[in-house]
Amino acid sequence: xxxxxxxxxxxxxxxxxxxxxxxxxxxxxxxxxxxxxxxxxxxxxxxxxxxxxxxxxxxxxxxxxxxxxxxxxxxxxxxxxxxxxxxxxxxxxxxxxxxxxxxxxxxxxxxxxxxxxxxxxxxxxxxxxxxxxxxxxxxxxxxxxxxxxxxxxxxxxxxxxxxxxxxxxxxxxxxxxxxxxxxxxxxxxxxxxxxxxxxxxxxxxxxxxxxxxxxxxxxxxxxxxxxxxxxxxxxxxxxxxxxxxxxxxxxxxxxxxxxxxxxxxxxxxxxx
Amino acid sequence: xxxxxxxxxxxxxxxxxxxxxxxxxxxxxxxxxxxxxxxxxxxxxxxxxxxxxxxxxxxxxxxxxxxxxxxxxxxxxxxxxxxxxxxxxxxxxxxxxxxxxxxxxxxxxxxxxxxxxxxxxxxxxxxxxxxxxxxxxxxxxxxxxxxxxxxxxxxxxxxxxxxxxxxxxxxxxxxxxxxxxxxxxxxxxxxxxxxxxxxxxxxxxxxxxxxxxxxxxxxxxxxxxxxxxxxxxxxxxxxxxxxxxxxxxxxxxxxxxxxxxxxxxxxxxxxx
Amino acid sequence: xxxxxxxxxxxxxxxxxxxxxxxxxxxxxxxxxxxxxxxxxxxxxxxxxxxxxxxxxxxxxxxxxxxxxxxxxxxxxxxxxxxxxxxxxxxxxxxxxxxxxxxxxxxxxxxxxxxxxxxxxxxxxxxxxxxxxxxxxxxxxxxxxxxxxxxxxxxxxxxxxxxxxxxxxxxxxxxxxxxxxxxxxxxxxxxxxxxxxxxxxxxxxxxxxxxxxxxxxxxxxxxxxxxxxxxxxxxxxxxxxxxxxxxxxxxxxxxxxxxxxxxxxxxxxxxx
Numbered sequence: 008x009x010x011x012x013x014x015x016x017x018x019x020x021x022x023x024x025x026x027x028x029x030x031x032x033x034x035x036x037x038x039x040x041x042x043x044x045x046x047x048x049x050x051x052x053x054x055x056x057x058x059x060x061x062x063x064x065x066x067x068x069x070x071x072x073x074x075x076x077x078x079x080x081x082x083x084x085x086x087x088x089x090x091x092x093x094x095x096x097x098x099x100x101x102x103x104x105x106x107x108x109x110x111x112x113x114x115x116x117x118x119x120x121x122x123x124x125x126x127x128x129x130x131x132x133x134x135x136x137x138x139x140x141x142x143x144x145x146x147x148x149x150x151x152x153x154x155x156x157x158x159x160x161x162x163x164x165x166x167x168x169x170x171x172x173x174x175x176x177x178x179x180x181x182x183x184x185x186x187x188x189x190x191x192x193x194x195x196x197x198x199x200x201x202x203x204x205x206x207x208x209x210x211x212x213x214x215x216x217x218x219x220x221x222x223x224x225x226x227x228x229x230x231x232x233x234x235x236x237x238x239x240x241x242x243x244x245x246x247x248x249x250x251x252x253x254x255x256x257x258x259x260x261x262x263x264x265x266x267x268x269x270x271x272x273x274x275x276x277x278x279x
Numbered sequence: 280x281x282x283x284x285x286x287x288x289x290x291x292x293x294x295x296x297x298x299x300x301x302x303x304x305x306x307x308x309x310x311x312x313x314x315x316x317x318x319x320x321x322x323x324x325x326x327x328x329x330x331x332x333x334x335x336x337x338x339x340x341x342x343x344x345x346x347x348x349x350x351x352x353x354x355x356x357x358x359x360x361x362x363x364x365x366x367x368x369x370x371x372x373x374x375x376x377x378x379x380x381x382x383x384x385x386x387x388x389x390x391x392x393x394x395x396x397x398x399x400x401x402x403x404x405x406x407x408x409x410x411x412x413x414x415x416x417x418x419x420x421x422x423x424x425x426x427x428x429x430x431x432x433x434x435x436x437x438x439x440x441x442x443x444x445x446x447x448x449x450x451x452x453x454x455x456x457x458x459x460x461x462x463x464x465x466x467x468x469x470x471x472x473x474x475x476x477x478x479x480x481x482x483x484x485x486x487x488x489x490x491x492x493x494x495x496x497x498x499x500x501x502x503x504x505x506x507x508x509x510x511x512x513x514x515x516x517x518x519x520x521x522x523x524x525x526x527x528x529x530x531x532x533x534x535x536x537x538x539x540x541x542x543x544x545x546x547x548x549x550x551x
Numbered sequence: 552x553x554x555x556x557x558x559x560x561x562x563x564x565x566x567x568x569x570x571x572x573x574x575x576x577x578x579x580x581x582x583x584x585x586x587x588x589x590x591x592x593x594x595x596x597x598x599x600x601x602x603x604x605x606x607x608x609x610x611x612x613x614x615x616x617x618x619x620x621x622x623x624x625x626x627x628x629x630x631x632x633x634x635x636x637x638x639x640x641x642x643x644x645x646x647x648x649x650x651x652x653x654x655x656x657x658x659x660x661x662x663x664x665x666x667x668x669x670x671x672x673x674x675x676x677x678x679x680x681x682x683x684x685x686x687x688x689x690x691x692x693x694x695x696x697x698x699x700x701x702x703x704x705x706x707x708x709x710x711x712x713x714x715x716x717x718x719x720x721x722x723x724x725x726x727x728x729x730x731x732x733x734x735x736x737x738x739x740x741x742x743x744x745x746x747x748x749x750x751x752x753x754x755x756x757x758x759x760x761x762x763x764x765x766x767x768x769x770x771x772x773x774x775x776x777x778x779x780x781x782x783x784x785x786x787x788x789x790x791x792x793x794x795x796x797x798x799x800x801x802x803x804x805x806x807x808x809x810x811x812x813x814x815x816x817x818x819x820x821x822x823x
Contacts, residue, residue: 013307015300021733022294022566025609028559028590032612035557035586039614042307045317045589046300052734053796065297068304068411070311081796084771134771136786139612189293190324227356227406242408252325252353285579287572294566314579317589318572337569340576340683342583461565462596499628499678514680524597524625 008093010150011072013042017062018078018138019050026136030076030143033129037147046075053081055105055168060186062099063109064243071096076138076146077106084134089122089141090165091149091158098155100146102137105168113167120159127158171264173197179270180205182246184216184263191254195267197246206271214238216248216267217259228252280365282422283344285314289333290350290410291322298408302348302415305401309419318347325353327377327440332458334371335381336515343368348410348418349378356406361394361413362437363421363430370427372418374409377440385439392431399430443536445469451542452477454518456488456535463526467539469518478543486510488520488539489531500524552637554694555616557586561606562622562682563594570680574620574687577673581691590619597625599649599712604730606643607653608787615640620682620690621650628678633666633685634709635693635702642699644690646681649712664703671702715808717741723814724749726790728760728807735798739811741790750815758782760792760811761803772796 014034020026031043046065051057058079066075073096080087080102088103094117099107103121111117122141125132127148129140145158173182173196182197193216206212214221221238231237231251236259241247248267249255256262286306292298303315318337323329330351338347345368352359352374360375366389371379375393383389394413397404399420401412417430445454445468454469465488478484486493493510503509503523508531513519520539521527528534558578564570575587590609595601602623610619617640624631624646632647638661643651647665655661666685669676671692673684689702717726717740726741737760750756758765765782775781775795780803785791792811793799800806 011307011311013311015304017297017300019733022591023593024730024732025561025591025605026733028561028588028609029612031588032557032559032609032614032617035555035588035617036612036614039555039557043588044300044303044307044315045294047294047297049295052798061297065300065304068301068308070304070308073304073307082773085773133786135783135791139786186296188296189291189298229354229357239407242405242411247407254324283579283583285583287576289569289572316572316575316579316587317566319566319569321567333569337572337576340573340580342576342580345576345579458568460568461563461570501626501629511679514677514683519679526596 008096008098009072010074010098010152011070012040012150013044013069013073014146014150015044015046015069015073015075016048017046017050017058017075018048019052019054019058020048020078020138022048026138029139033139033143034147037144038150041147041150050079053079055079056170058106059109059168059170062106066097066110069097074098074100074146074149076142077101078138078142079106080104080137083137088162089137090119090162091122091145091155092117092119092165093155098149100142100149103166105166107165108167108170111165117165118155119162119165120155121162123159124157127153171196173201175201175205179268181266181268183267184261184265185245187256187263190249191256193248193255193261193265194241195246195248197267197269199240199244202246202269205269211272211274213270213272214267215270216265217261219259221248280368280370281344282346282370282424283342284312284422285316285341285345286418286422287316287318287341287345287347288320289318289322289330289347290320291324291326291330292320292350292410294320298410301411305411305415306419309416310422313419313422322351325351327351328442330378331381331440331442334378338369338382341369346370346372346418346421348414349373350410350414351378352376352409355409360434361409362391362434363394363417363427364389364391364437365427370421372414372421375438377438379437380439380442383437389437390427391434391437392427393434395431396429399425443468445473447473447477451540453538453540455539456533456537457517459528459535462521463528465520465527465533465537466513467518467520469539469541471512471516474518474541477541483544483546485542485544486539487542488537489533491531493520552640552642553616554618554642554696555614556584556694557588557613557617558690558694559588559590559613559617559619560592561590561594561602561619562592563596563598563602564592564622564682566592570682573683577683577687578691581688582694585691585694594623597623599623600714602650603653603712603714606650610641610654613641618642618644618690618693620686621645622682622686623650624648624681627681632706633681634663634706635666635689635699636661636663636709637699642693644686644693647710649710651709652711652714655709661709662699663706663709664699665706667703668701671697715740717745719745719749723812726811728805728809728811729789731800731807734793735800737792737799737805737809738785739790739792741811741813743784743788746784746790746813749813755816755818757814757816758792758811759814760809761805763803765792
């Protein structure tokens, strides 16, 4: 794959300190022409599920040949491997701890190597900051055109984490809140495809979350009346629960993992 | 206008998620040579006044031909237009909801188009994320040299929001706190020009905010004695109330919209 | 020194406002090819010690010829000088208030000039925002190849701040917590070198912080058992106190300046 020169950084390092700055410096020393893009440094510390979602919702908008570096790495310095992975049009550099589980499904073809060639690392390699000492330099070398297989030995299977998927019953889908965004919108793991299978556009439905019920889909936020919760399909094709101009998470006291159920119904609700 | 290649992003997306990353990816796919600059992603959610102030205090420091993208857009997906605007040396891409009201005054000449040519958008366009699907690709195409009028049909008048301006009476100016900065300094909407009209350098004045009174202007923060509130003209020519090395907002419990009055006085205050 | 084209920004401006955006704009107007890198804008307001630590832990990872701009500057507009400094492979632009005290030790050779040639500044120069009006333009001119000595008159000695160093007694080292990172890890001012002088690998030690005792060093975070505090040498060669996957700062209620003592002991602790 021809690298685009773009390298994105997704970490749980925060922006108070200089962790991400060190990574950028290391990359620019190896490839002065790299275009280093801060994706986010605010993934919840140690939260591999959040990292998996973060990269899954962003990687494909970058040019083909972009190198995505993901460092949410509670096992740094221990037994876990570091890997570089080519999948579709992109390259990924990350710990082998499941952070790519949403990008690469069970059936996605990919090439992966364990990063075991120290000449592509900083010297010495610390036990606590592989972002700077392993992932950044490897990404920079990839962006310089070093081939994936030069970086280490081939591995056949990446480690995976469990990603909660909705369960489908005869007349309902049971999912959960996957992510709360900056506006307090509740993004669920129920995809458009699940919904299309359950209901046609003429179907009557009930969406239940905590003790709230929504009886229809809206198209966009501003359709929401004051204090009326709305449901819509968001820009990633996911069912999202929101208020118009306020935080559903805050007002309802709902956080990630909160269950949500979409049920087919035959009664037209009066309050609809 | 010859584009400079610089594209700035000002949004209320926060930096926890990947909204801004998606915009950067979309831009770099269309123009790999674009220089995408994060201006701020921390504008208060839905706050069009704050967005208007944010862009007004930053746009003119960039090279001529810079494209400024502003996405504070509670009406996304609804009836509001998206626009591209050329004014002075700069291009702006934004919802037509008034975010440019401080950049473009009633008398500023400008060219504006409604973004109604879908071939410059991502396909499909979501109802919830025009930052990614409309504003980013349009900005990228502008930076590639696409002309303003190719992007849509000319509109004659941009929507505006009310920007609070001070009222001037015979012996006083009544304004308000417009913005609280990262240091807790209270930036008001009273400009240097208003003050010059009211008072000469030899005039005695009183500046009243909440139950505090200041009797003179300082030149810089460090002139402030411990626990003594100071008034100065800041780097944008605005009256600013501050403490030396602490947060006026926090200590005084003052937030945006708090009234402030500058009055000419004839008595020399003893505590001065 | 040949500039690398990279200019880093380390400030206490936060990311809510447009202070850092203005600096980037000013730099790009003077040098459109500059690669402006946000190091951090979240240094604690006015905290020169924190700024000194921040730049000291990041500057050396950038390419030789990088220009580091540090703006933590409570004395802006007053009597303090602004300086440009060449030390080793790097250039620094900052107020002369001690922010370089950890980068440049008493014995480090350096060249420094007082920034007193206004033609390299914006015109006019405000009293409250030298980041935009002095430091950014000077850094941009340096990146364009302007020589250090063209920017002002040579000064022989930079101002310094006191950096707390550990005290060494016969059987112990007394240090303090220097910085709390994004994970709540407690980074101390006790270096690897101090520890090596005190103890050999076979020595028995006690590390005391608040009312907690640690009896051994770990190699990496994941070695920590649940609820067991660990000590390790971090990626900067500093003694660090941490929990595996939680915040030592939060759990223990420990902040910066908290004392820590490493003592040689002869008793093997049973709870070890």
